[in-house]
Amino acid sequence: MSHVRLVNVTKRFGSVTAVNALNLEIDKGECFSMLGPSGCGKTTTLRMVAGFEDLSEGEIHVGGRLISSREKNWYLPPEKRDFGMVFQAFAVWPHMTVRENVAFPLRVRGLPAAEIESRAKDALASTNLLSAADESPADLSGGGKQRVALARALAINPDVMLLDEPLSSLDPHLREEMRFEIRDLQRKYGFSIIYVTHDQAEAMALSDRILVMKEGVVQQIDTPLAVYSNPVNRFVFSFIGLSNFLDVVRAGDRLAFPDGGELPLTSPLRDARLSLASRPSEIDFCEPGKGDLNGIVSRRSFLGEIIDCRIKTGGGELRVQKGRRAPAPDVGKSCGLKLLRPFWYAETEATKSG
Amino acid sequence: MEELIQVEAVAKSYGKHQVHRDLSLSIRQGECFTLLGPSGCGKTVLLRLIAGFEAPDAGRISIGGRVVSDPAGGVDVSPDRRGLGMVFQDYAVWPHMTVFDNVAYPLKIAKMSRQELTDRVMETIAMVGMAGLEKRLPSELSGGQQQRVALARALAARPSLLLLDEPLTNLDANLREEMRFEIRELQRKLDTTVLYVTHDQEVALALSDRLAVMDETGRIRQTGSPWEIFERPADPFVFNFMGTANFLPVRREGDDWLVGGGVQKISAPPKIDLSPGSSPASGLLYAVGFRPSDVRIAQPGAEVGLRGIVRRASFLGAMMDYLVEVDGATLRTAIETHEALSGGLMFRDGDSCVVSFLDLHWFDAEKLTGVVEL
Amino acid sequence: MSGISRKRGFGAAQIILFLSIAILVVVVAVPVLLIFFNAFWVNGTFNVRDVLRIIGEPDTWQALVNSLIIAAGTTIGSTIVGTFFAWLVTRTDLPCRRFMKGMFMVPFMLPSFIGALAWKMLLSPRAGFINRFFMVHFGLSGPIFNIYSYAGIMLVEVMYLFPFVFIQVCGALERMDPTLEESARISGAGLFTITRKITIPLVLPSILSGALLIMLYSMAHFGTVAVLGIENGIFNIPTLIYQRIHQSAGSFASIRTGTVLATVLVVTAAFIIWLQGKILSKGHYQIIAGKSFRPMELKLRALRLPLFLFCTVWIGFTILLPTAVIFLVGGLKTYGLAFTWENLSLDNYKFILFRYRVTRDAIWNSVTLGLAAALITMFAGVMISWVIVKMKVRGKGILEFLGMLPFSVPGSVIALGVILAWSGKYGVNLYNTVWIILVAYIARYMAFSLRANSAALEQVHDSLVEAARVSGATMWQALKDIVLPLVRPGMLAAFFLIFLPALRELTVSIMLYAPTTRTIGVAIYTLNEDGETVMSAALAGIALIIIVTGQLLVDRFIGRKNAG
DSSP states (O other): OEEEEEEEEEEEETTEEEEEEEEEEEETTOEEEEEOSTTSSHHHHHHHHHTSSOOSEEEEEETTEEEEETTTTEEOOGGGSOOEEEOTTOOOOTTSOHHHHHHHHHHHTTOOHHHHHHHHHHHHHHTTOGGGTTSOGGGSOHHHHHHHHHHHHHTTOOSEEEEESTTTTSOHHHHHHHHHHHHHHHHHHOOEEEEEESOHHHHHHHOSEEEEEETTEEEEEEOHHHHHHOOSSHHHHHHSSOOEEEEEEEETTEEEOTTSOEEOOOOSOOOSEEEEEEOGGGEEEESTTSSSEEEEEEEEEEOSSEEEEEEEETTEEEEEEEETTSOOOOTTOEEEEEESSOEEEEHHHHHHHO | OOEEEEEEEEEEEETTEEEEEEEEEEEETTOEEEEEOOTTSSHHHHHHHHHTSSOOSEEEEEETTEEEEEGGGTEEOOGGGSOEEEEBTTBOOOTTSOHHHHHHHHHHHTTOOHHHHHHHHHHHHHHTTOTTOTTOOGGGSOHHHHHHHHHHHHHHTOOSEEEEESTTTTSOHHHHHHHHHHHHHHHHHHTOEEEEEESOHHHHHHHOSEEEEEOTTSOEEEEEOHHHHHHSOSSHHHHHHTSOOEEEEEEEETTEEEETTSOOBOOSOOOSOOOTTSSOSSSEEEEEEEOGGGEEEEOTTTSSSEEEEEEEEEEOSSEEEEEEEETTEEEEEEEEHHHHHHTTOOOOTTOEEEEEESOOEEEEGGGGTTTOOO | OOOSOOSTTHHHHHHHHHHHHHHHIIIIIHHHHHHHHHHHEETTEEOHHHHHHHHHSHHHHHHHHHHHHHHHHHHHHHHHHHHHHHHHHHHBOOTTHHHHHHHHHGGGTSOHHHHHHHHHHHHOTTTOHHHHHHHHHHOOSSOSOOSSSHHHHHHHHHHHHTHHHHHHHHHHHHHSOHHHHHHHHHTTOOHHHHIIIIIHHHHHHHHHHHHHHHHHHHHTOOHHHHHHTGGGTOOOHHHHHHHHHHHHTSOHHHHHHHHHHHHHHHHHHHHHHHHHHHHHHHHOOOOOOSOOOOOOOBOOGGGHHHHHHHHHHHHIIIIIHHHHHHHHHHHBSSTTSOSOGGGBOSHHHHIIIIIOHHHHHHHHHHHHHHHHHHHHHHHHHHHHHHHHHHOOOTTHHHHHHHHHHHHHSOHHHHHHHHHHHSBSTTSOBOTTSHHHHHHHHHHHHHHHHHHHHHHHHHHSOHHHHHHHHHTTOOHHHHIIIIIHHHHHHHHHHHHHHHHHHHHTOOHHHHHHOOTTOOOHHHHHHHHHHTTOHHHHHHHHHHHHHHHHHHHHHHHHHHTTTTTO
16 A cells, blocks of 8 residues: 555646656655656655645645645645655754754654653664764764764654755765665665655665656656666666667668668667667677677777777767677777667657657 | 986975875876876875976976976976976866967967967867857856866967866766867877876776876875776775775685685685795785676576675666675675676575686785775 | 965065065054053053053943943844844745845945934934924923933944844855755744754854944944933943043043053954854854755744834834935024925035035045045055965964954054054154044055955965966966956955945044044034034935945946955
8 A cells, every 4th residue: 555645746836847747656665766857856746745845736645644735725834744854965953963963853742851862862873873972963974964864864763754865965985885774774664765866876776666757747667677677768768877879760661870871670669760779888899790780989998897989880979888808899990789788769759858 | 208207206295294205207208197096195296296386395307308396406497487288177267368368378478479379279279179169258168168278278389298187077977078088189189298187097097098096195006007007906005996896805724715704715826926934824814806897696506606695786777786795705796787687697685696706816915904994 | 275476586475575564564563552552551661550540430430331331232132133134034924025135234334323313313302303293292291212321322323233143144044055944844843943943043153243243343333422422421432532532632641541441442352353253163054055945934924014014114214214314404404493395405415515615625535535545455455465365475474463453453442543653753743634544544444455355366266377377477477467357356346345434434533633634424423513413414415325326336336246
């Protein structure tokens, strides 16, 4: 049974539709990510769930309770929603100690002192902050501050945890570590997570399901592996990792590049104009003429683990990335390319979402 | 090849903080040389010593055979007379001058004739892909365009040496890659010697003919071609600095080399010289280093190798990232998702697996101090 | 990062450094030191007991206590008013917030002694228009409010000083990361709790720093107390210094009293500055960051209209009413006539501008003194700031200290120090000339110039100059082609930061003027003292026009980009 339910949620700022008729169900204990470029409406959605924004249409239910509704003009204020929330800029209060920060949500609920003490301690212990409990959060590192924010959000043991790009202010190494910590905390406390990010690797590593959004419109909702294996459109394909696109036209049964050059490939789509999509890591080199495409190496960079090449083909430039042990031709050499997992998108759709 | 820059036994300190001591380095005519090191290692100080913004406490620096800094000999040529071009991390494009005036400034100072100056400026602006924007003010340009102006200005007088101080740090990833290529192209076209300072190993590998890796104390750990640095690291620091690194503890028991706390043998013999008697027959002695991509992971029984357990499986999109435990020691592997899917290698937390290695670097365990903890 | 100049070109660097130190020593340090010297050395011996005796005299002791009472009251009042208005315009749904915000900053421009003058006309016990209105129409036997009182002085000071707190707190509230408050909200706290537990504590350093600024200002403030207090025998330190020096025409005893009072003032001011530095360094929270959403708004609901009316009335009373009174009285034929068309004319204004010697001189003096002080200080300021910000030389710490000194030295102290230094005792006698006022202005405004120019120079990153050096430019070429063009806006800002306040200056000039060297401020003040109320009001009206026009022009042409 779904825990968080968004029904036809729409948000307009003036003439701009930030979120358009979003329907969504998130299960109890699920980690759900909203992914998209900045300005796609993911943060606005989260802020509507949190109660910081009202709705232009639709309603939001949590745990069977109606918390926001345009039609009924009913909004439960954020302070009554009993959510945990972590913000990108930490938002820990520098005039209180770490312990006071964590105890604040318990204190404003008027809990008995002993319970405040023990629950704050529990939250601090879960985030490895016991030793820093009496320090000022201003003296902690970025990672430390974000732990305080997490502990503060955990303190009331919420059913729903809202995370707004919580890791993007941290350095890459710490980001990875915190990602695992968030996952561990979720297992321990059992809350649902709604996670907003623009980093696809982060979303995939963390989530049970992800939602890809663009200009306020949902593009795809599925498990990370399913989204990766089968992106529904060109936008999703381009947003999930590095990508190549080549324009292709259909001439009867055959496929060709717009300015000539045939392609020995078949497409399941019957459209006249198509986009051929491929990942740089899913292209193999072979002898000229033996692959799906022929090209000339225009750039080749040794980046350590991988070798990054640009190949000029009849339909445009392609990027190919191979492990450093795989053979890769030198600059200026002709080569064949085998597309291991090509995707086809109709061009009409590409122009729509391009 | 002829040497363009000679840095001999240079020392530099600020108050009590000794940044460099006894540092020597030579850069050849026409090469693209990178100083690579973590932030605070003193690589920028070295660049500024060569540019003449700082004077060494001891040692000698010469450019093109001419001594430019020699405190013992009382030589200290000021930056304006060293004949260099330089690009700064924060662009340092003059905000009150147009693109044209910025690029023209070094030529005006050199009193170049008007016609020649205009031709040269326009040529240089075109070279960095900014043709048509010469009347703009820097405030009307993007960060990438400002950096192109800075590059054009540094190249306007066609200096024999171009110094670049982390010029790509403030640009986004795509632009950084594009500029990397352009710098390389310009260097070839104008046959300039380039000294490039960065903390980004990817840029250093992609750009350089040779590079020097510095540690936090300002010591040069290794100098060599990108391939040498990456594939033949001189020590654990260099290996660790150049990318994600695994180190597995290996102990010797008789003639066998055992991994972690268990009894699984590692087959590849150490390439290091083992003088008999110098090392005890047992105890923690060595560490093998390898890249995640050099680990082959397989289903148990499918291949020969070390038996391990997947402790954490992370799907990162194009890559599957596994944390594998082998007898108390952990290592990370990276495998492309499409290979994992087609090869039946999508492990979950707690699954058993077998790992083997494509390449191993043997390090003395003592040398790992300060680099990683086993 | 690192400096540009080193031992190469040592000659020039050393000359600049020496010149900078010399200017600050002569202009700033010597007068201040002479005050201490005169206060503590009697007949060649160090004498503390005599200092204590002077402080213990009833008059001096009372002035000291008055200064403290007035400063404390003004500070508390201004802080409450300033913080409340700042919160109102940044965190609530008050109507016309932008307009209100602009209006609350206007008193910043208005010289408070002109405000005091206006309020004297409105609320003096017998002749004040408001008091008379109530006495005539409601048959009251006495005034409803006597402005010649502690309460009156504090009220007027609060009206014109609260923007110090208002601007600081507004800035802090606007820059504050909204998620700090949002995270409290999601934690379960209501808006009132958030204001109390999160918002106010986070901006507390800004509130305190603004409050101390007001305290500093009020302690050393001359105009309001002089206009409203002297009538009723209320003196504070600056007015007592003025009175003693003025009455005794520079006798030894009065100068001694003056220097002792000045010492007390300097010590208190230094303590306040120290306290402010401490609060700012310790309590300065990093609260600026993050994505910007609109901060949460408190819905005022039923209070919305009453609070709006309150703000409107406040603005009416602090800005409109006093200004109107000044201009109207300035148009009267004789003070005391009713405001009817036949009693009003522009004759006074014409007289003042074109025929009346005293006021024509005063306007001319103020403009020339302002221009000269602004120009000299601007150029000296660039040079000294260059040494402080960019040069890596020994001894620049002294410069930083000397440059900051005038911040803690009140105007009346500078004036007294200048009298001691330039009255012929040390070979140069500038007393009774405009030059002594000029010297005092330079000392007083040097800190403004250093601040503006240092800010501008800090914007000029070293790499900009270094880029010129590697392009082949020598140090001087780089200065000429790169640095000077880039600091020009800062210099311009410094110029106006000095020129505009100098036009309305009173505290320093009142101590130094001679019959022919009155400034606008002095003329307004003395005309008022001599009972020429209408002339005084007319000149004040003209001064207001000049000041407001000047300020608007500066805002228009320099804009906000060079403000910081």
